[in-house]
Amino acid sequence: MNAHTDLIDRYFDAWNETDGARRRELIAATWAADADYRDPLLAGAGHDGIDAMIRAVHERFPHHTFRRTTEVDGFANRLRFSWELTTPAGEAIVKGSDFGVVDAHGRLQAVTGFLDQVPAAA
Structure with a gap:
């Protein structure tokens, strides 16, 4: 476990x-x-803004859950990890990889997300 793992687990919380x-x-x-x-x-x-964004995701995907799918890889104040959004039945419908910058106080300063897998358009 590295120094950034607790931070990213709180991010998913x-x-x-x-x-x-x-x-x-x-x-x-x-x-x-x-x-x-x-x-x-x-x-x-x-x-x-972050709260409003998360709230909008909950409205769009009720009862879905984000979970980390890789270890948190990091050095200095940079980190990366992958994740998935799962349905209530446990099916992964979106997968992505995020890259973050941590500030001097150990909080996330910036996160840039990339979508690795998204549902096909209906």
């Missing part, structure tokens, strides 16, 4: 938290106040 107050606590403990998240479909800036 925030993504999976459906209680708004608890999710905002997790975001504050995980992300820098001026943090930025970007992937081909989503973007969120600051704690409020």
